Amino acid sequence: MIAVDGLAKAFGKRREIRAVDGVSLVARDGAITGLLGPNGAGKTTVTRMLATLVIPDTGTATIGGLDVVRDRYAVRRQIGVLSDARGLYPRLTARENVRYFGRLHGLSGVALDRRIEALFATLGLSALADRRTQGFSQGEKMKVAIARALVHDPAHVMLDEPTNGLDIISVRALRDQLRALRAAGKCLLFSSHVMQEVAALCDHIVILAHGRVIAQGSAAELVAQSGTATLEDAFVALLGSGEGLER
Amino acid sequence: MTRVLTVAAKEIADALRDRRTLTVTLLSAALAGPIFLMLIFNLIASQQERTRELKLPVVNAAAAPALIAFLERQQVKVEPVPADYEAKIRAGDIDVVLVIDDQFAADVAAGKSAVVRLVYDRSRDRAQAAIGEVEALLRAYNRQWSQQRLILRGVAPDVGNALDVQAVNLATPRQSGALVLFLVAYYGLFAAVIGGMALALDATAGERERQSLEPLLMTPATPLELAAGKWLAVSAFNGLVVAVTLLGFYLTLGFAPLPSVGIPFLFGARDFARFLVVLLPLIMLMPAIMLWLGSRARTIKEAQANISLLLFVVGLLPAVQLFLQRKEPEWIVAAPVSGQYTLLNRVLRGDVLALSDVALSYAIPATLIALALVAVARLWSRESILAGK
Numbered sequence: 115m116i117a118v119d120g121l122a123k124a125f126g127k128r129r130e131i132r133a134v135d136g137v138s139l140v141a142r143d144g145a146i147t148g149l150l151g152p153n154g155a156g157k158t159t160v161t162r163m164l165a166t167l168v169i170p171d172t173g174t175a176t177i178g179g180l181d182v183v184r185d186r187y188a189v190r191r192q193i194g195v196l197s198d199a200r201g202l203y204p205r206l207t208a209r210e211n212v213r214y215f216g217r218l219h220g221l222s223g224v225a226l227d228r229r230i231e232a233l234f235a236t237l238g239l240s241a242l243a244d245r246r247t248q249g250f251s252q253g254e255k256m257k258v259a260i261a262r263a264l265v266h267d268p269a270h271v272m273l274d275e276p277t278n279g280l281d282i283i284s285v286r287a288l289r290d291q292l293r294a295l296r297a298a299g300k301c302l303l304f305s306s307h308v309m310q311e312v313a314a315l316c317d318h319i320v321i322l323a324h325g326r327v328i329a330q331g332s333a334a335e336l337v338a339q340s341g342t343a344t345l346e347d348a349f350v351a352l353l354g355s356g357e358g359l360e361r
Numbered sequence: 362m363t364r365v366l367t368v369a370a371k372e373i374a375d376a377l378r379d380r381r382t383l384t385v386t387l388l389s390a391a392l393a394g395p396i397f398l399m400l401i402f403n404l405i406a407s408q409q410e411r412t413r414e415l416k417l418p419v420v421n422a423a424a425a426p427a428l429i430a431f432l433e434r435q436q437v438k439v440e441p442v443p444a445d446y447e448a449k450i451r452a453g454d455i456d457v458v459l460v461i462d463d464q465f466a467a468d469v470a471a472g473k474s475a476v477v478r479l480v481y482d483r484s485r486d487r488a489q490a491a492i493g494e495v496e497a498l499l500r501a502y503n504r505q506w507s508q509q510r511l512i513l514r515g516v517a518p519d520v521g522n523a524l525d526v527q528a529v530n531l532a533t534p535r536q537s538g539a540l541v542l543f544l545v546a547y548y549g550l551f552a553a554v555i556g557g558m559a560l561a562l563d564a565t566a567g568e569r570e571r572q573s574l575e576p577l578l579m580t581p582a583t584p585l586e587l588a589a590g591k592w593l594a595v596s597a598f599n600g601l602v603v604a605v606t607l608l609g610f611y612l613t614l615g616f617a618p619l620p621s622v623g624i625p626f627l628f629g630a631r632d633f634a635r636f637l638v639v640l641l642p643l644i645m646l647m648p649a650i651m652l653w654l655g656s657r658a659r660t661i662k663e664a665q666a667n668i669s670l671l672l673f674v675v676g677l678l679p680a681v682q683l684f685l686q687r688k689e690p691e692w693i694v695a696a697p698v699s700g701q702y703t704l705l706n707r708v709l710r711g712d713v714l715a716l717s718d719v720a721l722s723y724a725i726p727a728t729l730i731a732l733a734l735v736a737v738a739r740l741w742s743r744e745s746i747l748a749g750k
């Protein structure tokens with residue numbers, strides 16, 4: 115479980131850019147929680163604080179009961195993160211890229227090889243496994259990055275815009291993969307600005323704007339709350355009423 | 362420790378995949394010695410050639426038959442002078458011309474100093490040997506002739522030689538060929554400085570440029586473990602480049618048909634090993650500094666700009682030492698780069714390499730390595746490392 119309480123982070127010389135401004139949310143195990151918000155809403159900063167790379171100014175966050183600041187190295191074993199930065203090593207093969215991260219997570223030998231084999235099979239990467247990632251398409255690279263994030267079978271998975279650049283078949287395969295992870299009892303935090311994606315997948319949706327949570331609930335609850343017909347309308351309505359979103 | 366080795370193994374595998382960089386780096390390292398030595402030895406040999414078969418065009422040779430006879434006895438080939446000899450000297454076609462004054466015979470008869478002129482272009486390096494040779498021969502003739510005149514007047518020849526300069530050359534055969542020594546030491550040093558550069562930049566600024574640093578920092582590996590692993594890999598690669606460079610010198614000097622130049626210049630297996638021992642602190646220090654500089658840059662291009670300043674300073678130090686021509690203070694052994702250069706020269710001169718000096722030369726680099734790696738780790742712990750691409 116991921117529990118976030120009053121998380122805040124400001125950047126800039128005089129801390130004038132308040133990227134995250136008092137966010138509280140809970141992402142349950144065995145569920146997919148969506149972090150929905152326009153660009154600059156603070157999704158990436160929240161994800162980075164949960165990934166232990168950015169230290170919050172105030173507030174706390176725990177992952178599987180471990181504090182992201184105090185127990186940062188223990189937290190890293192518990193999380194698999196597909197962040198905004200998802201570069202691969204172009205001279206290494208897909209398998210070598212993933213194996214490197216598996217080793218850094220303390221895996222080795224046959225267990226690691228089997229794990230990679232299984233991941234590649236579900237992601238449809240098996241045919242590309244031993245090719246260098248240099249010439250991979252955007253979607254193929256993304257799949258390798260996802261395999262890299264999941265190689266140590268983390269209990270918590272955070273994905274930042276994972277469907278960017280994927281073709282429709284890959285998107286569907288990814289959705290199946292995420293549902294399988296949910297069925298296996300994992301805690302998934304999925305951030306996106308694509309409504310349909312979030313609506314199709316998430317059990318619980320948290321809408322962020324200007325670093326604050328402006329609404330949360332299931333897709334149906336959000337639609338009911340805003341009195342609109344679709345989630346997209348609900349999203350715009352909630353942003354408009356809550357934050358005076360300018361367009 | 363396992364993670365450190367994992368990082369090191371990955372970086373080495375990655376470097377070995379980069380065939381183009383690998384080929385260029387190792388090939389230029391391997392060829393440096395042979396090409397360099399060929400050029401130098403040919404230069405030395407051709408200078409000796411010029412001295413040995415000294416051809417001397419003489420103007421008005423008929424006026425001084427005794428001088429010409431003396432020169433010919435000294436194996437000088439006296440030649441007629443082309444009309445435009447001054448232009449030819451400027452163009453480098455003729456090294457030196459001897460002009461015998463029109464009044465030569467008259468002056469000799471009157472017991473006055475007879476005038477001869479040497480015409481040459483001092484700025485031409487290749488002519489130096491010939492100029493020096495002719496000057497020495499004329500001085501010798503002058504001395505011989507003066508002594509004969511003194512004897513004729515009943516004066517002991519020593520009267521005209523108030524100062525008897527006797528040169529005692531203490532150079533052992535190994536101490537000759539100072540320029541060759543300087544260049545071998547310089548090249549070995551330079552290989553240690555630049556050998557790991559491409560890899561160090563790829564492992565730091567490259568990680569940031571291709572956006573693979575952030576995923577790496579989210580693994581359980583600490584920034585210090587990452588820095589240490591990368592440092593090990595770059596140092597190993599750097600060591601390989603240095604070894605290949607020195608092997609080039611070793612094989613060329615040992616087995617190549619170099620022209621014989623009379624410099625019994627030795628660079629045997631022992632020197633090879635001692636070079637590596639002396640260069641080890643640099644082989645390991647430069648990668649640490651380059652990783653630090655690389656980790657401060659967002660892109661490889663930016664990092665290269667930072668490193669060019671480092672290369673300039675490091676490249677300059679040995680040259681400054683060479684041109685100062687002063688005996689170095691003892692502490693210079695402890696200074697990175699200068700210390701290694703000093704010790705390399707001692708190895709090449711055949712001096713004893715004191716263990717205490719070697720230990721002293723390791724101390725500061727070891728400290729700097731630790732500082733640089735901690736600095737890299739601190740940079741990678743900062744939040745701002747994630748900002749920007």
